[in-house]
Amino acid sequence: MTHQAAAQGNGYLFDVRVVEMADEQGEYAGKVLAGLGADVTKVEPPSGNATRSIGPFLDGAPHPDRSLYFWHYNFGKRGLNLDLGVESQRRRFRELLAGADVFLETTPKEYLPGLGISYATVKETNPGLIWVRLSPFGDDGPWADYKASDLVHLALGGMMMNTGYDPDPRTKDYDTPPIAPQMFHSYHIAGQHAVIATIGALLYRHVTGRGQYLSTAVHEAVSKNTEVDMPAWIYQRQPFYRQTCRHAAATSTPPNITTLKDGRTFMIRTNLNIPTAFGNLVKLLEQFDCADDLTDERYDDPAYRSRPEVQRHVSDVTQRFVAKFSFEGPFHEAQQAGLVCAPLRRPEENLPDAHWAARETFIEVDHPELGRRFTYVGAPWLDDNVPWRKGPREPMLDQSKAAGERPPAQEQTPRFTVREPGAGGAVQTSALGRPFALNNVRIVDFTWWLASGGGPRFLSALGAEVIKVEWKGRWDLRFMNAMPDGGRAERDRATAPCPPAVSNAPGRGSTNRSGSFNDINTGKRGISLNMNHPKAKEILTRLIEVSDVVAEGFSPEVMRRWGFGYEEMKAINPTIIYVQQSGMGQRGTYGNYRATGPVAASLSGLSEMSGLPEPYLPAGIGYSYLDWFGAYNIATAIIAGLYWREKTGRGTYIDASQVECGISLTGSAILNYSANGTPWRRYGNRSPWKPAAPAGAYRCKGTDRWIAITCHTNDEWAGLCRVLGPSAEGWANDPRFATLEDRLANQDELDRRVTEITRERDRYELMHRLQREGVPAGVCQNSEDRFDADPQLKHLNWLTEVPQTEMGTWPIKEFPVKLSETPAYMGGPTGRAAPCYGEDNDFAYGELLGLSTDEIGRLREEEVI
Secondary structure, eight states, X not given: OOHHHHHTTOOTTTTOEEEEEOOTTTHHHHHHXXXXXXXXXXXXXXXXXXXXXXXXXXXXXXXXXXXXHHHHHTTTOEEEEOOTTSHHHHHHHHHHHHTOSEEEEOOOTTHHHHTTOOHHHHHHHOTTOEXXXXXXXXXXXXXXXXXXXXXXXXXXXXXXXXXXXXXXXXXXSOSSOOOOOSSOHHHHHHHHHHHHHHHHHHHHHHHHOOOEEEEEEHHHHHHTTOOSHHHHHHHHOOOOEEEBTEEEESSOOOOSEEEOTTSOEEEEEOOTTSHHHHHHHHHHHHHTTOOTTTTSGGGGOHHHHXXXXXXXXXXXXXXXXXXXXXXXXXXXXHHHTTOEEEEOOOGGGGTTOHHHHHTTOEEEEEETTTTEEEEEEOOSEEOSSSOOOOOOOOXXXXXXXXXXXXXXXXXXXXXXXXXXXXXXXXXXXXXXXXBOSSOSOEEEEEOOTTTTTHHHHHHHHTTOEEEEEEOTTSOOSTTTTBOXXXXXXXXXXXXXXXXXXXXXXXXXXXXXXXXXXXHHSTTOEEEEOOTTSHHHHHHHHHHHHTOSEEEEOOOTTHHHHTTOOHHHHHHHOTTOEEEEEESSOSSSTTTTXXXXXXXXXXXXXXXXXXXXXTTSOOOOOSSOHHHHHHHHHHHHHHHHHHHHHHHHSOOEEEEEEHHHHHHGGGHHHHHHHHHHOOOOOOOTTOBTTTTBSSEEEEEOSSTTOEEEEEOOSHHHHHHHHHHHOGGGGGGGGOXXXXXXXXXXXXXXXXXXXXXXXXXXXXXXXXXXXXXXXTOXXXXXXXXXXXXXXXXXXXXXXXXEEEEETTTEEEEEEOOSEEESSSOOOTTTTTTSSSOOTTTTHIIIXXXXXXXXXXXXHHHHHTTOO
């Protein structure tokens, strides 16, 4: 395709052809690639993909062309039916792969090799092919043959042990199970990683002509998604505990949500350590004559405000105020006062919002065979230069069959010639001695915390030089989960929590010992730059001149106030890629509204999509899930922009929104409301749309020990009965449990009976016995389980030992996709973990910008750096 055609809006990946043979494990990845502009052909068997049987369905009637799940996850793809058991159709499939750029598959590991189709055989005719495989646990290792489901992955990966309800205050034990957020988040997480790696491999191929094999274990990807619990365990041996609709934590924290007078819920975050935030709260409360005693001068003292009993009191005053409202509470008044808050909306309650209309977050799609239009979720960001794809709608089964004609000849011809690394441009190597996927890419990183800061982390692992810009007047996460004073040796000796001494608290200790900062910013360079000083603008201008990307996660208008909006940056560097991620996005009516991960989840609908059915409150997600997903989103935006620029010579501006990327994950619920008028209702850990019974988290022997089990078939049900033993022998003859439909209708009784047995069993022993019987089952693992006991994660080398200048060497979560030619390395080009504050000033200002030692010294004296 010509540059002119690309400029007409055919997407970042306008010249990429993808062949997809995937179930729910990989369909999300294919959907994202299609949204980015790739031509995705979904290959299905003659009877259609098994995912056409996943609900909900149009009008509630199961049919291969009426699965709203299938509509959402296969939007933008073309369909092709092939029976690979027939030689002539296998030949056509090989021809399709011969002309493909990417092959995305989730087939059973012996299936394609059994047909004589493997990466080794295909690359003989198409050496530029990028073969992308997603599997439950990877194709080797002690758990490689285990079965999984979304519930099982969220259990084993730690999401469930972070998510749920507060324990009973009398017993201090949990009387409700850990909760799996609904629906299919394990495949969202793994799919987003696979997309980032795939585009990285495409960029490497552009330089070398070489394809490669990419493998993603869903279990590994999910295990790296939790937020604070893993750094707390790695650096402090600190366990975390679930809390209702707020972050899991080492100790109980004040509630985040308030029940409004109509029974709905509202989240408001009050950071008492920030004077302006507390002041804004008091001003709002005074406006409604609800400030109680918070105007008293003793609250001016930050030390007083930090006392636990004071924080509880402030929370009580705030909650009494919020409880006076009906849905949506004081959302607009509080946001306009500078507070971080949001109502807990259901997914469909975002549809009439003018802000999302201005951002085209939802799109209308024609279904001519039904004579109707339906509302789909659209793009997770805005880019006027390169719009997200808005069609075609998902392939109908009959259309897929009709599309089975021989592919055009030009689509069977590989377009890449393999060259030696370096022949098409410089290729740098990592500390592993292997080439990086990204080469000669420099990112100026103004990102903040995890939601934006985590994105460049992944690109550093693929080879980008990331220069993180900081200033001591506004610290990032440099004091969270600090290592103990004795460092790694003290942590490894510990048999109980070993937090740092008080001397390491903010303002007292080193700024370079935070486990969370080390985790999020590993592989980056670090510079200090005081953007409030006039000379800083000259320096930033020069940095932009020699960079490829500017990424930032500030509140709206910050960069523009400094004089660095997109138009100004483009004047400095016409091909710059500017990716901006804020809570609500820049365009729209909420441009100045603020969000954190939990608030973004509340507004997007994700918090309401997690928890037991009403009358229970929403459980939310027990960490900033949308901080991680925001990081995936910004990484995808940057690397897609890099591919676009490599092919067209043009930069672009991407306006990303943390809430919006959350809305993009609610697509099935949005379609269910649009098509059937069905509002969202929570269903706990059950599986109504891919029917399974039993399906849930069941108590095991010990304190807060649980196992997730899903039985989708009669064979799995029979296997469960065999493992549970004599007490379950009569269940097979019980008419309430005779068929899957019967079991679905009697789940309360079934769950009670299963729990009576599992509560006396060891959780791991039960998991392994069930897996040997072919039953999807997994322990609800916490951070200790994953770090110390999970043999599959150890086999996958899920952690990498990376040195940090002041902290020494610590384990860091490695990028979860295994790339055969360009393996990722979390140490990045620097070969180290997160930078100390200003650690690379001499490199950036001297080696990169050419300033003399004296000039750099004067900048330090003037507090420019």
